[in-house]
Amino acid sequence: MSKMLLLASATFGLLFSSTVMADCDSGSKKVFSCLTKSGKLIEVCDSGKSIDYSFGKPNLKPEIVVRSPRSEASTSQWNGVGRYLTYTVNIPNGNTVYGVFWGSDRLSDKHAIEAGVNVEVDGKLVATVNCAGKNIVQNIEGIDLKAAE
Known part of the structure; x- marks a missing residue:
């Protein structure tokens, strides 16, 4: 294969992969994102009318994509009391909730952060996938959703 053809193939691959990468659509706000230990991307986007969840390898088509109407998504917000600041966004998909x-523990010296996704099916926890590293985007605080039950 010629060098030009290899270069063209590589360039096309990079361009194509960026179009299927799990990333918030234009006009959407990134609510949350992180990479897991296995290198998968957890991402939540606020598209206005929907809250969108995706999970999968970066630069590839996501393994899971859920678009939940905004009226069905919910949140839990830290109430200002206690040492643990906690925020969640719940994205339902049938009998499954992501x-x-x-x-964060605000009283520890390290202010250790825990982040990820809990997956519940029929109200039972079936999986927890934790974020790895420090490149966590968290804009859950103050999101305008109904309170979680």
Whole structure:
């Protein structure tokens, strides 16, 4: 294969992969994102009419995509009391709920952060996937959604 053809193929691959990458659509606000230990991207976007959840390898088509009407999504917000700041956004999809969370111990010296997604099916926790590293985007605080029950 010629060098030009290889370069063209590589360039096309990069351009194409960026169009299917899990990322908030134009005009949407990134509510949350992080990478897991296995290198998968957890992302929540506020598209105005919907709250969108995606999970999968960056630069590839997401393994899971859920668009929940805004009226069905919910949130839990730290109430200003206690040492643990915690915020969640719950994105329902039938009998499954993806509960994206972010929390920090404000009294510890390290202010350790825990973040990720809890997956519940029929009200039972079936999986927790934690974020790895420090590149966590958290804009859950103050999101305008109904309170979680």
